Amino acid sequence: MRVVVDLTKCEGYAQCAFLAPEAFRMVGDEALMFDPSPPDELREKVLRAAAACPVQALQVDMADLPPQPQAETTAVHGDDRLRHDGRVVIVGASLAGLKAAEQLRAEGFAGSLTMIGDEPEEPYDRPPLSKQVQTGWVHSADTTLPRRREIDAEWKLGVAATGLDLDRNVVTLADGQEVGFDRLLISTGVRARPWPIPEEAALDGVFTIRTRADASGLRERLMNKPSRVLVIGSGFTGSEMASVCVELGIPVTVAEAGPAPLSGALGGVIGRIAGGIMREHGVDLRTNTMVTSLQGEDGRLRRALLSDGTTIDVDVAVVALGGIRNVEWLENSNLAVGVWGVACDAGCRAFDANGLVTDDVFVAGDVARQPQPMFGYQFLAMEHWGNAVSQAEVAAHNMISSESDRWPHLEVSAFWSLQFGNNIKSVGVPTFADQVAITQGSVHTRQFVAAYGYKGRMVGAVSWNQGKWLDFYEDLIEQAAPFPPPYEMTNPPEDRTPVPAEFPERTYPGREATVVVTGHDPSERRATLVRNARRR
């Protein structure tokens, strides 16, 4: 059977780990790892676990769900024709795409649905690829996402979309097919940013980690006990890989250009705590250090040169330098796309190149870049699992609803990561902050919560093995509560004085001109995106 746990919701109550210990494991106090395809003999236990989850984060296939309640016969809003026999096309058949499809059907969409994905597989879950898949518990082929309901779609898998024609509302595919739509959802996500020097990136032993194929290739190599692994970049994925190496007993070096691991996402202050943990676990962590070249022999990776002047012998390098948004196929579509993704409004409607909102093209997931009302209306892309799900739901709803019935996507973003036995969870947008303060617990015992503030108001929080408190901080963020929090709380820290959060200076993508504006009268002014405007 298939299982997925929404770890954004999970608060670590361990009910699943008690009731089906073969399929669910706690790591440390509150981090959960699970087998996404437990054997059928465990079905009863897994159903027990699913029913018992206090936050209902554990999802199983529809066949194992209670019967669907009779659809409520509420008045249908919006375009009736569209709901009954409209054509919806979803490009990008992964997490966001699948969730959108399920939501469309849940809301009574009865028209045709086409799912287009360039990967040959059905939608699968990526977070396990850098965790339980690498430690060998779970096979990368077994991470297919469960289906929560019948979506009755036509699947076009293994074929990429190559273009979008908004005059005719047609998506073109790599095999020459054209697929017409009334509503389009773009959920093409990101791909791994490769090592920038192609010959070096091509060396045997150099990996990125985004897809199943990446993950199983890397896992195979780790099983052969390499003498040392080099992890390039210590964001969440890089840090998780370092943790896996430690667990497998493989020596590992982490090269990080910034001052501390995770400092891009959580700032230098919290990042140094992560760095301390890494070093305690024997990771050779080099901060403020870049990898300058990867060198091979006979096409195989042998060593790496670092900017600190040292050379290390390595057989495997994991390039964890973030992602590149999959927008090339939209270049001639006249949508507002760029290296920063596809811009859309808070209702997931894509902007065209003029910055005008479209009404039939929607965006969700890692590829979407959306204004965040809670954070000064900044356009942000949130490359998080929970964001892909919640945006997909909002996008799907809005696709088939009338103007007056649209939802804004106002979820407080949330993220989790599991490394070195620690469950790290964040809510809000820490990167927006100027200050950080420990508010509960003890950094020393690795059980604490830190709040992030921007100009005296709460904008984010991160918990370290204290995830059960995060709901509280989420509420504070929604209420624009004061920072630092002025309350007497249980489990006060030794020192709760705010300090500068130490985020790297923000770089704004698209700072260079990418648009040419033409026309004089307001009625004739038009923006056109220009390709390759970013000159080297």
Next chain:
Amino acid sequence: MTEPSLYDEILDYANRANPWPLYEKLRSQPVWQEADGTFVVSTYREVLALQHDPRLSSDPSNLLPEFAAMRPPAEAGGGATGFIRTDPPRHDVLRRIAMRQFGPPHRPDYVDSFVPAMQGIVGKLVDKLADKQEADVVDDVAYPLPVAVICRMLGVPPEDEPTFSAWVEPIVNSLGNPTPEQLKERGDAVQAMANYMFELAQRRRAEPGDDMISGYVQDDGPDGRLEGADLFGTLVLLLIAGHETTVNLITNGWLTLQRHPDVLQRLRTEPDFSIRLVEELLRYEPPVHILPFRTATDDIELGGATIRKGHPISVMLASGNHDSTCIPHADRFDPDRRDNVHLSFASGVHYCFGAPLARLEAQLALTELARRLDNPRLLADPPPYRPSPVLRGPVHLPIAYDGVSPA
């Protein structure tokens, strides 16, 4: 004389059998202050939010001096209370040490490994009903099952179980509005239990087994060991909490099934049905109705009111479960409900330690009763209730039946 408040009415034994309409009225104001200074929180969202609020304290020493009289009675001789009346970080440490012998991550399959034993105990209890036509679901099944299970898990020898039950009785009786005699009996029982536990712990230290007590006295985790009052406080807590609530879960469950014959029929025939059924029973007829004795370490703005620092708080779990503004058709008993996010085991760091056990016991007991009792019927509806408004359930649940099928 002033009118009794809604909260007083809820506490009034006369309303024990059907508190639901009172809860509904209570929810018209999510946070309510009683004349005696207590705050009563009754709506789903507020109950949930409060339990994740780091200003909510379970430690009675945070009550203002003027509320000292409302402090809960100490649980064991040395004043130890186990972890339920402590706050983090001490709570987390004590609970983690206790968890080390009970479940994940250190002992992930301990509870699961008891499933066959639990099944055996349930089977035998139902076998015993075969030579009569009437039974009391409380005395004959709902009570003996959890006692037997928790004793086995802790490592209490079976021959001592009856002694145990005798100690538990006065403790149960003192819940609610105890008389001074009841309080004294309770104190004596707790003391006797602590003494017994002390000796048992000595024995297990010398001759350890697989059980939890052996673990507590033998095995040191990163947080160290439970010693002295902490050890006895935890053991007494696990023992009492280990079955007090499960009795109500099974009894309330059976009562609800008898009131919904179609559901009872499904339980006889659908193999996995007990799993979701028990979750809905937990929501619909929860064993614990109120979390009393909470307090606030600072003022808390909640549900349009301000809960004052140091005042007593009663968290109305059962009322939250029936809040139809958050839970669709909350007053409908619907075992097919999806996304059942009830509050019955509380939420946050104090989430019920024994929840997995309670779930399994109720699933196994209710299924076995449903499968084997031939034409069961209630002899009293409503049945007589136990005095406590906090742990609410029938004191007896007399039923009649035509026969008992073989296992």
